[in-house]
Amino acid sequence: MxxxxxxxxxxxxxxxxxxxxxxxxxxxxxxxxxxxxxxxxxxxxxxxxxxxxxxxxxxxxxxxxxxxxxxxxxxxxxxxxxxxxxxxxxxxxxxxxxxxxxxxxxxxxxxxxxxxxxxxxxxxxxxxxxxxxxLDGMMAQVEGLKVQTGAQRLTRYLIDLYEAEGGAIEFELPFEKVILAGKLGMKPESLSRAFARLKPVGVSSSHRLVSIRDMSKLRAYAEATAA
Amino acid sequence: MxxxxxxxxxxxxxxxxxxxxxxxxxxxxxxxxxxxxxxxxxxxxxxxxxxxxxxxxxxxxxxxxxxxxxxxxxxxxxxxxxxxxxxxxxxxxxxxxxxxxxxxxxxxxxxxxxxxxxxxxxxxxxxxxxxxxxLDGMMAQVEGLKVQTGAQRLTRYLIDLYEAEGGAIEFELPFEKVILAGKLGMKPESLSRAFARLKPVGVSSSHRLVSIRDMSKLRAYAEATAA
Missing domain, CATH: 2.60.120.10 (Jelly Rolls)
Structure with missing residues (x-):
């Protein structure tokens, strides 16, 4: 090392x-x-x-x-x-x-x-x-699985990733979509539907590439659906 | 004390x-x-x-x-x-x-x-x-929420309760159904549907009272749906 x-x-x-x-x-x-x-x-x-x-x-x-x-x-x-x-x-x-x-x-x-x-x-x-x-992380995950929809969990994940990537509006998912689906507690087809639901707020994805056209719109969506 | x-x-x-x-x-x-x-x-x-x-x-x-x-x-x-x-x-x-x-x-x-x-x-x-x-309990819960259906989680819960109650075929839920629904990660109406799904295998419930007509049938259902 x-x-x-x-x-x-x-x-x-x-x-x-x-x-x-x-x-x-x-x-x-x-x-x-x-x-x-x-x-x-x-x-x-x-x-x-x-x-x-x-x-x-x-x-x-x-x-x-x-x-x-x-x-x-x-x-x-x-x-x-x-x-x-x-x-x-x-x-x-x-x-x-x-x-x-x-x-x-x-x-x-x-x-x-x-x-x-x-x-x-x-x-x-x-x-x-x-x-x-x-333990805290797992409790947060149980909370998310119990009260959020798949699209809400995906939105949260994309916002976190965007911040970790230093505000890039186009980035590659760190692993394949089938793993992301499992991580977010969805079947792969539900993840596809969740991505489709985010299209109107400017999120598009092709394979592992994701682009977020308007971050403020995505944040507004996150808040509106959480409210 | x-x-x-x-x-x-x-x-x-x-x-x-x-x-x-x-x-x-x-x-x-x-x-x-x-x-x-x-x-x-x-x-x-x-x-x-x-x-x-x-x-x-x-x-x-x-x-x-x-x-x-x-x-x-x-x-x-x-x-x-x-x-x-x-x-x-x-x-x-x-x-x-x-x-x-x-x-x-x-x-x-x-x-x-x-x-x-x-x-x-x-x-x-x-x-x-x-x-x-x-931590282990929360990991098990995340696992259940990600791979089991609501009816499967309810089945698992009823089998555990049956065992904790010393094998009684009729027992009262320890708390109200709305709390059970939250615990199992379901909306109350989904819990009702899950109970309905267990009727053919001999589970009936009225308010907090649950009866299990044939435990072996319920266990068989748990295994069949898990397979």
Whole structure:
């Protein structure tokens, strides 16, 4: 890992919770692994062994229902992490993870604790912070799934993406539409209908390319349909 | 609080994580409060101050969306707790809580730590355990909302309730159908349709009374629709 990348990561929510020395120590022992698109990173129900921290690319967290249907829980990018609690306590992964683009994931062994002072205590606090952060994210997602329509969830997602992209009016979706549909809790055909519903407010899309003609119109739509 | 109740509670997931002495100490300082149906227990966005542990009755955890629509996140009963992380760290409640039946809730102040040995460390581990437990529950809920139909979620709920009731074929729903609809992520009219869909497999309901004529038929339906 380059010193630059380590620096970037240290600003992420996990390492921000740790003293710099413990941070450096963990990173120095960590194993970065590269995955091709579609590669399995870990499987629900198996020993987690490590905390996984995404360095680049996109990762899909998902669960398989009893019927074998896939429920996308989250899409993760650089500085996002998962399996924190399981890695700390020696438990199993609560979801499977798959690379949806070529990606690099840093594997951190939380049980091989070094001689850093009060390392266990600091790690526990950091893991609690992350668990609380994930819990809040999942609660927000349950809220969205229960009270918003698919078109409203898509609108929210596009506004967030627009802001993350620094206000570009044309951008590429970070992953395929079938994954976006799963993430937003829709069938692919419902996602197509949701995109069609946004056409009158200036959103058009072709494959992964999306353009937003008038952001204020899209925001107005978001507010009007929420009201 | 009666010694019996304290004993029952000590078997719940929170206190199981704590040494008996710390358990007793926390319980001795805790404040039980009674709430009438519809009373507010705490509000999303306000200082949490305490960990809340349900002693009896039913509590609804919910969020209000931007449009003022209510998303029920969970329904809680005796031995269930919430606001653990916020109480430990002095943060805000991530959801509102309301009594949906008359209920008693024990308020535990995690910051007024007694002289018990390594109290903070034990509390942190217990809170992490609970956060992880809630996270898993929310992930399971996201999974259900994304891959199951309303009728499938209702079927799963009825099977769980049947088992919790010790196999009774006729029982009362613990709260009103409008709350059940919110919990399962449906509009009340969709819940009525879901109940109607279960009629051919022997489920009938009138107000809060539900009867299941043939449990094996309902289980078969659950499996057939999941396949």
């Amino acid at each position: 380059t010193p630059h990348l380590a620096q970037v990561l240290a600003k992420g929510p996990l390492f921000q919770q740790l003293p710099p020395k413990l941070c450096q120590c963990l990173i120095s022992k960590a194993q970065p692994r590269s995955y091709g698109r579609g590669a399995v990173i870990c499987l629900q129900g198996e020993q987690a062994r490590t905390l996984k921290l995404v360095l680049d690319g996109w990762v899909k967290l998902y669960r398989l229902s009893g019927s074998g249907e896939e429920a996308v829980l989250a899409t993760l990018q650089a500085a996002d992490s998962f399996d924190e609690v399981a890695a700390l306590q020696g438990g199993i992964s609560q979801a499977s993870a798959e690379a949806v683009s070529p990606c690099t994931v840093l594997h951190l062994d939380l049980q091989a604790i070094c001689a850093c002072e009060r390392a266990k205590e600091h790690l526990q606090a950091a893991v609690l912070h992350m668990a609380s952060h994930h | 009666t010694p019996h109740l304290a004993q029952v509670l000590a078997k719940g997931p929170l206190f199981q994580q704590l040494p008996p002495k710390l358990c007793q100490c926390l319980i001795s300082k805790a404040q039980p409060r009674s709430y009438g149906r519809g009373a507010v227990i705490c509000l999303q966005g306000e200082q949490a101050r305490t960990l809340k542990l349900v002693l009896d009755g039913w509590v609804k955890l919910y969020r209000l969306s931007g449009s003022g629509e209510e998303a029920v996140l969970a329904t809680l009963q005796a031995a269930d707790s919430f606001d653990e992380v916020a109480a430990l760290q002095g943060g805000i409640s991530q959801a509102s809580a309301e009594a949906v039946s008359p209920c008693t809730v024990l308020h535990l102040d995690l910051q007024a730590i007694c002289a018990c040995e390594r109290a903070k460390e034990h509390l942190q581990a217990a809170v992490l355990h609970m956060a992880s437990h809630h």
